[in-house]
Amino acid sequence: MIDLIVFNVGSSYYALNIENIQRIIQIVELTEIPNAHNLIDGMMSYENNVVKVLNFRKVIGLPPHEDEKKKVEDSSLKLLFYENGSYNFAIKVDSIDDIVHVQEEQIMNSDEEQKISEFLELSGVLDLDGVLINVIKTLKIPT
16 A cells, blocks of 8 residues: 555646655745756755755646746645655645555556656556546656
8 A cells, every 4th residue: 555645737637655745835935046957946945954846847848837927825836845865855736636545556557668757757647536647656856
């Protein structure tokens, strides 16, 4: 049995193993990083640590969310604090949908490599009551 946190980006759903998520917070004001990779929206200070923020919409090639133009306090965007080995960063997503408990066998794998980019690899797709959820195997932040 594994626990996944399901989040929404555009009209698609994605899931990450909850073991890799340290916390979830409302979007905050970010500080721009000069000459940063275009997938990185900036950085923030959180609990005495400097944390880079990866824009998941950019990773999968979607245009900016309408809330990007709103003030931070009026935005529905969320930050997932992700940790996996040496990777430690925040992921900006549209919204958090649910936490689900599933058997690993429920994740349908294909024989094809599911590497979306050098920063995102899927492990398969989960069908929950007719809703297809892309299950993330690895997520990296550009350096």
